[in-house]
Amino acid sequence: MLTSVSVQTLQRLPVYLNLLKSECMQQAVYVSSKTIAESLGLHEIQVRKDLASVSSGGKPKVGFSKITLIRDLETYLGYNDSNDAILVGAGKLGKALLAYDGFKEYGLNIVAAFDNDESLAGQKEGNVPILSLSKMNDICDRMKIRIGIITVPSPAAQSICDQMVASGILAVWNFAPAHLDVPEHILVKNENMAASLAVLSRHLMDKFTD
Amino acid sequence: MLTSVSVQTLQRLPVYLNLLKSECMQQAVYVSSKTIAESLGLHEIQVRKDLASVSSGGKPKVGFSKITLIRDLETYLGYNDSNDAILVGAGKLGKALLAYDGFKEYGLNIVAAFDNDESLAGQKEGNVPILSLSKMNDICDRMKIRIGIITVPSPAAQSICDQMVASGILAVWNFAPAHLDVPEHILVKNENMAASLAVLSRHLMDKFTD
DNA sequence: GGTATATCGATAATTGTATATCGATATACC
DNA sequence: GGTATATCGATATACAATTATCGATATACC
Known part of the structure; x- marks a missing residue:
């Protein structure tokens, strides 16, 4: 042990x-x-x-x-003491994650979502408020948020990640198919759909060419 | 090479x-x-x-x-020649994947979705038709579908998986947090959110206890 | 054209992960 | 209570992946 x-x-x-x-x-x-x-x-x-x-x-x-x-x-x-998290990118995938209520079982609690589309500000998705991106830093700071979830398009991912790190985020869950550069003490966990698909796809190709 | x-x-x-x-x-x-x-x-x-x-x-x-x-x-x-796939479970996550248009870039083409909630039948999500589960076998057979995506709740996952295998599916992309038993020649790729969260969560715990 | 150097590619060492072996021990059954 | 056995836990082996070493080679520059 x-x-x-x-x-x-x-x-x-x-x-x-x-x-x-x-x-x-x-x-x-x-x-x-x-x-x-x-x-x-x-x-x-x-x-x-x-x-x-x-x-x-x-x-x-x-x-x-x-x-x-x-x-x-x-x-x-750590399923007993819950971890607060924020999510950036309230598009299709982001909203799906917000609406998915299975995370609390794993001790993950998404307290707020952000998007740079101001027209989304004020809406709620699965009880999580969507706010203007400009408020992220302040909220992370005040609530001592340590987990950030990225569901923005690839080109924006690095910039969002930098802002998260600047806001005190220590662990990033990255759903964008992009590599993120971070300081050493920050952890990035990529949920890489392309990588998974590669495994599936090659399995089929190998099956049909030998 | x-x-x-x-x-x-x-x-x-x-x-x-x-x-x-x-x-x-x-x-x-x-x-x-x-x-x-x-x-x-x-x-x-x-x-x-x-x-x-x-x-x-x-x-x-x-x-x-x-x-x-x-x-x-x-x-x-295999990004050049596309792979047809079907998806089962048109809930929040399932719909999000259907609406996500990034998969074609990776050569994945979801041709149909299925759900056992008959009231969804006939709807479309991201141009993909949602059909009655009873039609899955027939469609997989006729279209020679080889990839199945599972986005149903955990307790239903194994049963759906069995039906997929019976329908000729060779590679399963499993988004349900459940282990799937399959015959040897079938590949299961788990998109295990709980596993990813475990990595994030432990990183934070380790950071704050040493 | 000759020389210095960045980069490749093959082979070797290291590390890390998964599997095997084997003795120890607590339970079940006689 | 004694014995057989299922299961554990530790040590050891085998395997796979990553990292290091070194000679070869094509380009750039003088």
Whole structure:
């Protein structure tokens, strides 16, 4: 427990959590690494290693306590204390994310959205107010916002990102298909649809050319 | 060239392409791996290795021909010949993806959407017709659709996925936060928002506890 | 035309991740 | 209570990805 966890492991943790909370595990009290591995198509050794880094041990013969595991995973992933975030770019994708109410389950709370189209200012989308971009700095500062979500077109992304960093944002979730340059201590997580599509597309191409 | 490319490399290719096409490279004729690496925060050796697997060589002292590189990347990624796809789940996220017109740039063409809410049938979103789920099998079969996009709530995801596979789908792009079980030859690419959030959230937690 | 140098490409070392092996232990069952 | 066994956890191996090293080569400049 408490060792530094690799990004790969980290990204598997929500998947474990999701499985443990799902219907098919409803009545389970103990869950073995083997069961988890088989359900997710992973190897049991990997599951054990992943879980070992965020939770206290399981019991031989029976496995891991489900509720303990859920509690530890949620704590580690920060689902208990919520993170406030702002979103910039209230276009189609931006509005969809604002309306999506699943984020609070993951401890993410979007408190405001911004757009440089002033005609949107004053509207609401999924209970989140859309405001003029000029107010971003002030609000981030006052509310100590640390997460920024970028859903603007690519050419504008870097500029918005710079403004976010200047406003005290520490982690950027970038939905624009563009590379962002940031100071060292800032984290950028790209939700790169093009990259995903590349994997899909090549899979099909390979299937039909050999 | 033409060696099998790792998923990691594959996912970087669209990023290279995006950079090469961006404004800041507008007037360049030759681009060196060093330039690319610096722009993207990567190492030049990695860039050279990645490019070597999809394009023919560069020239010492000057670098790679930009247009050749763009052409080879687009060919490799299949941006030239388009892939038809269907989408299931015309909720908020589904509609956002339908309305997003950036996919055709990547060679993805969503031809129809399906939802089990019959009241949506007949509507259009971003020029894509929304149809009754019961018609999915028939349409996939007739149009030889090979890509399916899942934007339904988690509990329904596996069932939809099974129907897709039964309809001849070979690659699934899964936006539901759920693990999908599929036969071996089927590819599932998860667009896992929870996993991304985990990375963001832990970054912040680590920042504030050491 | 000759030389210096930027950049490439191949090979090698390193790091990191995933998988395998094996002894230890708590539970279940006799 | 004793024994068999499922499962854990630690150490070790194998594999894949990234980073480093170095010689080769085409361009630029004198």
